[in-house]
Amino acid sequence: MAIGAQPLGPGGRAGVAAALAVPALIAVTAGAVLWQAGPGRGLSPADWSAVRFTLWQAAVSAVLSIGLAVPLARALARRRFRGRALLVTLLGAPFLLPTIVAVFGLVAVFGRSGALNAVLGWLGLPEVTIYGAHGVILAHVFYNLPLATRLILQGWAAIPAERFRLAATLGMDAAAVNRHLERPMLMRVVPGAALLVFVICTTSFAIALTLGGGPRATTVELAIYQALRFDFDLTRAAVLSLVQLAITGVAALLALRWVGETGIGAGLDRPVRRFDARGPGLRLLDGAVIMLATLFLVLPMVAVALRGLPAFIDLPASVWTALLRSLAVAAASTALVVAGVLAISLAVVRLGRRGHVLEGAALLAVAASPLVIGTGLFIIVHPFVDPGRLALPVTALVNAVMTMPFALRAVIPATQAAEAEFGRLADSVGLAGWTRLRLLVLPRISRPLGFAAGLAAALSMGDLGVIALFADPETATLPLQVYRLMGAYRMDDAAAAALLLLVVTLALFRAFDRGGRGHVEV
């Protein structure tokens, strides 16, 4: 340990500023919303039904996601098979998957002319439609089943292997193992996972935008968007934003008490050797669960690829310009995240104990709704500039803020470890300032920093939130362009553009993530 806290230095001061900028942005935009809402304007019946739908669909999505995730996690925890590691990795992918790509895939499978209806029609059954409340819930389960599975699988991985060995020597069958080992773990893990899914579903705008709508399937965020874009009713947008702030704020506070991990990037590929659950019935059950879940998660992506590939050759020029815009936004967002996360990490480490306050301030963004921040910014800027002209910078900024909590979770511990392990040595040879950053900190944190950069690029690339609020017809990013092509029923072009978006997003993540692993020597 170095004596005393280190001096903050210019990098550290920038970190303090960056960490405080996050709550400042949230507070300023919330203030603008509050000011615009003014007193005395209540909620209309339509607004109330949006509130009810938001809470209801989030609750149903959470229950379904968890209800399906438990058997899937249990099957993955007690079976070893070829491709298991790949499947577990794949379960982390939806986090990076642009929403519009997932929606397109789901429409291709479950939509009117999709594969499911083809099968149903062949069987003489009535066809199903994906638009409406159940479509929103289906998409939410598609997104959150993998997340919930990873969270619960972590719970299984946290049960020491010796316990299962002990259970085997005592001759416990699957039911006994469940009662003595698994159920207590689930009681601990499931509430947090369910709350996290609930919170995510209360703020998922793009899915409601593409699959929901109408009086029966409008979320609060979608109502904000409609008030702003269609009615230009700033006051109603502001009132709804306050409602949304209250919903996410309360839900996030509840979730924070349970959730420590986001379930991404953790090592879950070591199955424990199990001796219970060897009966053929249970093996069949687990096999079926794994098979069905894999199909559910993979088929939509296959559909995007199959439908998109043929149209790939003559993509309209508007798609390529949209790609360039998206790349610019992603680059700016990534640069902001890397600079911000680096500065904040240094400041947190240098402040020692007091650094936790700073970390907490920056993590606040978890509870923020990008659409509410966007609404606040819209209210602030529109008297002075055409919001459409600011669409790209605002999108990059909000994307960066929303990525910050995940990036900090990855980078701060590594920075602390680097200083704890090698700080004394660095002090003894007089490493300070930029040299210390270059020779000690950066090499030690390159892996999580690369991961954070990849995350920032991928999330920004696929974002369909604030951009929808601000964009005019000329400034579409790639996800917005896909959405517009879908809206115009140009499905082949939409498929090809969605495929392009998917490939570029995953390639960006991989490039940054790999880049960080390049010269690791631990």
Add this chain to the structure above:
Amino acid sequence: MLRFDRVEIRQGDFMLRANFSVAPGAITAVVGPSGSGKSTLLGAAAGFIPLAAGRVLVGDRDVTTLPPGERPVSVVFQDGNLFPHLDIATNVALGLHPSGRLTRERRTAVEGALARVGLEGFGGRRPSELSGGQQSRAALARALLRERPVVLLDEPFAALGPALRAGMLALVAEVFADRTVIIVTHAPEDARAVAAETIFVDGGLAAKPVPTDALFDDPPPALKDYLG
């Protein structure tokens, strides 16, 4: 050369006092039971541990408030002396300049230092590719290049076998011939081998250095207990 002037160090309930000078240009050993404060004494000299009272002087210069990197002092720890993500040449070059950048001039100096500690041609390797003894040699090479008048060695060879340790001590005596060296050790034979004088630390007091052979030939009661 190195002087502890009525030094007091407090860490919770623990307290250590020291008030003496160390012979310049010679090797002085520090022995004592574990937990007695041997490393604390070195930490205070190196600048890692603040003093509750007193001063640390190098020559005539009061270094009490200087941060570790600015003291005219080099430190070699028991382990963790090398950055695992930097190659040996860069690790050693940090002794010349904290930027670690290798100009042609510096590269020559680094190669010379590596040759003196018996590590010719190891500059391009990573610490993980070296044995424990070789890592210690690399740390000595860096201390050699730093050209600070005082060298503090905190049980640097404790993890090495007896023969290797004797060789390393001989190397220390050879390459730091003109510097003031303090070495913490728990092996009396190490102290006898290289240190003209020895500091015995026990019961909250770092005693004034006394001739090593005399100390071990006729140990005071506390040292007798420690030696067993």
